[in-house]
Amino acid sequence: MKNEPINILLIEDSPLDAGLIMEMLHKVKKFSFNLKQVNQLSTGMACLAEEGFDLVLLDLLLPDSLGLDTFDKVFAQAPDLPIIILSIVEDERLSMKAVENGAQDYLFKGEMDGNLLVRSIGYAMMRKKAQKELEEALHEKEILLKEIHHRVKNNLQVVCSLLYLQESYFEDEKYKNFFEDTQSRIKSMALVHDKLSHSKSLSHLNFAEYIKDTAAALLPSYKAPDKIKLSMDVKDIELSIESAVPCGLILNELISNSLKHAFPGGEGGEIRLKFYRDAGQQIILLVSDNGVGFPKDLDFRKTISLGMKIVNLLVNQLSGTIALDRAEGTTFKISFPELLFQPKGTI
Ligand SMILES: Nc1ncnc2c1ncn2[C@@H]1O[C@H](COP(=O)(O)OP(=O)(O)OP(=O)(O)O)[C@@H](O)[C@H]1O
Ligand SMILES: [Mg+2]
Missing domain, CATH: 3.40.50.2300 (Response regulator)
Known part of the structure; x- marks a missing residue:
């Protein structure tokens, strides 16, 4: 007291x-x-x-x-x-x-009587003190968590820089691309930690902002970025870190694929991103382009290439589903529940 x-x-x-x-x-x-x-x-x-x-x-x-x-x-x-x-x-x-x-x-x-009143005042002061201590401890934890997210982001950026330096030792474009793809994947995880370190709750981030930043960061990788029309209809939905990391990586792969494969001649086109909650409370991520279309002879669930393998693995990690629509260009629709869940495994 x-x-x-x-x-x-x-x-x-x-x-x-x-x-x-x-x-x-x-x-x-x-x-x-x-x-x-x-x-x-x-x-x-x-x-x-x-x-x-x-x-x-x-x-x-x-x-x-x-x-x-x-x-x-x-x-x-x-x-x-x-x-x-x-x-x-x-x-x-x-x-x-x-x-x-x-x-x-x-x-x-x-x-x-006096005793009753004094006891009540004593309890009140004790409770106030305990509440203050609790608030201070919570505030300290929040600062610590913010710092951890910040450091994880910085460390991931260091990994990216190392890969960038290593890349310069290779002449072959094919190997250079491998390094660039890996950097892009690491950056997409770093962005989750960056957003979390700035979010109010420190455990959830506004994924709409994440989508906008990711699209803006990836666009310059296309040979003629100004020929790509990017249209976005993304709702402000908060995702936990457990959902945001896999969902961010999926987004990264699918946008990269549209930029890499949909408009091979440099003619450009449109990439559409949608993010919303459907009537059944599932979270929906739609990535589509009006390009040449996903190869008819390729089963997107059984590619030997890494990109779609990662996507399928992460959809599974989200306990979600993935569907491909080839009606016009390529549209991938990912649905997953917003529940707090234990990840099935991480990559
Ligand atoms: N939006 C798209 N439009 C047209 N073809 C696509 C599209 N997305 C994927 N593809 C085709 O599917 C193949 C598999 O894609 P995937 O992402 O697995 O591999 P990748 O992009 O070639 O290499 P990486 O492993 O670096 O991602 C691609 O090589 C490409 O032929
Ligand atoms: Mg790919």
Whole structure:
């Protein structure tokens, strides 16, 4: 318990009750306090707005406010302050409701004595201290988590730089491409951690923003980026890290494929991205292009190439499904549940 005096605001219009309460408090040896008494709710509210208090003792029946409404108004103004209600009404239902609404305690004036009041104030101060410590610990954890996401992103960027340096030792375009593809995959994971380090919750990120950034980052890899029309219809949906990493990698593979394979002559075309929640609460990611179309003789579920293999593996990791529509160009539709799930395995 803190040693400095506890600053108490007493909102009580009855001079008799106020005098009694002050007398009770003056007898207390356990802690010292500064007490300010006002006899109207409006004056009390003004004091709360201007001065710092540790606790409020509140009578519910005041000249300018009656009943639980009085408490609700004070609580709305000072939700972090412990408020102990001192009431002449002995009503179980009312006291339950008051505590439910956030009151620290509800004391019936008829049975109140110094010990009861002091004990209630003591609990309130202890609770306030514990809450403050908890909030500080949580804040520290949040900072730590932010820092971890930031460091993971930085480390992934270092891996990318190493691959970039290694790439320069190869002359052959084929091998250079391998390195570039791997860098692109690592970057897509780094972007998840980057977004998480800036997100409010630190565990979920706005995937719409992620999609926009990924598309913008990949577009320059096409030989004539200004010939690609990118259209996006993406809804603001938050994904957890467990969904965001696989979903981000899938997006990366499918956009890369459209840029690499759909418009082979450099003629350009349109790439459309959609991201939404369907009526059945499944998350849908659609990546489509109006290019030459996915090869008819190729089963996208059984390619020997790495890109589609990764996509299929990750769809499975998301407990999702994938469908290919060749009606116009290439459209891949990925559906997956938004549930919190244990990943089936990671790559
Ligand atoms: N949008 C598309 N339009 C036309 N063909 C496509 C499209 N996407 C994929 N393909 C074809 O499917 C093949 C398999 O794709 P996949 O991503 O598995 O391999 P890749 O892109 O050739 O190489 P990587 O393993 O680096 O991704 C591609 O080689 C290409 O022929
Ligand atoms: Mg590919």
